[in-house]
Amino acid sequence: MSLSHxxxxxxxxxxxxxxxxxxxxRAVAEARITVNDAVAxxxxxxxxxxxxxxxxxxxxxxxxxxxxxxxxxxxxxxxxPLDDCQITTEFSGNxxxxxxxxxxxxxxxxxxxxxxxxxxxxxxFFDMIKALDKTAVIHSVRVIEKTGGKSDxxxxxA
Numbered sequence: 001m002s003l004s005h006x007x008x009x010x011x012x013x014x015x016x017x018x019x020x021x022x023x024x025x026r027a028v029a030e031a032r033i034t035v036n037d038a039v040a041x042x043x044x045x046x047x048x049x050x051x052x053x054x055x056x057x058x059x060x061x062x063x064x065x066x067x068x069x070x071x072x073x074x075x076x077x078x079x080x081p082l083d084d085c086q087i088t089t090e091f092s093g094n095x096x097x098x099x100x101x102x103x104x105x106x107x108x109x110x111x112x113x114x115x116x117x118x119x120x121x122x123x124x125f126f127d128m129i130k131a132l133d134k135t136a137v138i139h140s141v142r143v144i145e146k147t148g149g150k151s152d153x154x155x156x157x158a
Contacts, residue, residue, distance in 0.1 A: 005076050012075070012076065013076070014076045014078070015076070015078075015108070017078065017107040017108045018107070020107040020108065021107070022105060022106060022107055023105070023106075023148045023149070024103070024104075024105050024148050025103065025104050025105070025106060025108075025109050025110050025146075025147065025148030025149060026101065026102070026103045026110065026145070026146070026147045026148055027101070027102050027109055027110045027111040027113070027114040027115075027143060027145065027146045027147075028099055028100070028101045028114060028143070028144050028145040028146075029099070029100050029111070029114035029115045029117070029118040029119075029141070029142065029143050029144065030097065030098065030099045030100075030118060030140065030141070030142060030144050031097075031098045031118045031119060031121070031122040031138060031139075031140065031141045032095055032096065032097050032098075032138070032139050032140045033095065033096040033098070033122055033125055033126065033136055033137065033138050033139075034094055034095050034136065034137045034139065035094050035095070035096065035129060035133050035136045036094070036132070036133045036135070036136070037094065038132045038133060039094075039129050039132045039133045039136065040091075040093065040094045042129075042132070043091045046089065046090075046091060048091075048128075048129070050128050050129065050131070051131070052127075052128050053128070055125060055128040055129060056089040056091075056096075056125070058124055058128055059087070059089070059098065059121040059122070059124040059125040059128065060087040060089065060121065062120050062121055062123075062124035063085075063087040063098070063100055063117040063118060063120050063121030063124070064085045064087060064117060065120070066116050066117050066119070066120025066121070067082060067085045067100060067102055067113045067114065067116055067117030067120070068082060068085070068113075069116070070112050070113045070116040070117075073116060074112055074116065077112050078106075078107075078108050080104045080106055080108065080110060080113060081104060081105075081106070082102055082103070082104055082110070082113060083103045083104050083105060084101070084102065084103040085100065085101070085102050085103075085113070085117060086100070086101045087099065087100050087101075087117060087118070087121050088101075096125060098118050098121045098122055098125065099118065099144075100113075100114045100115075100117035100118035100121065101114065102114045102117060108149075109146060109148065109149045111143050111146050114143065115141065115143060118141065119138075119141055122138045122141070123138070126138060
C-alpha cells in the first residue's frame with residue numbers, strides 16, 4: 001500500500017479521480033471540546049449566549065463555511081459541490097460534541113470537508129468561550145462514518 005497523494009517520483013500530487021464512478025457520498029466527522037465548570041454552568045437548554053453571541057449557532061455557521069472552503073485550505077483536495085452540510089451539537093457535563101455531516105455526488109469522498117467543517121466549528125466554539133476558559137481542550141477529531149466510496153467506514157451497530 002502507498003500514500004494516495006504521492007506520485008511515482010515521490011512528490012506530492014493530486015489524485016486522478018477521472019476514472020472513478022460518480023456516486024452519492026457521505027461523511028460524518030466528530031470533534032469534542034472539554035471545558036471547565038465556569039463554561040459548563042453557562043449552557044442552558046443546549047445553548048450558551050456569550051458576549052460574542054450564541055456559541056453553538058456561531059460555531060455551526062462557521063463549520064458550514066469552513067467545509068465549503070476545504071479545497072482552499074487543504075492543498076490537494078478536489079473542489080466538491082456540497083449537496084448538504086449539517087453541524088450538530090450536544091453538551092453534557094463538561095464536554096461539547098460537535099458533528100459535521102457532508103454529502104456530495106461525485107468521484108471522491110467528502111471526509112476532508114466533514115473534518116474541516118467540524119474542526120472550524122470547534123475552533124469557533126473555543127473562540128466564543130475562551131474568556132471563561134483559556135484551557136479548553138479540542139480533542140478526538142475523527143471521521144466516524146464514510147459511505148459511497150470503495151472503502152466505507154460505518155459505525156458499529158447499536
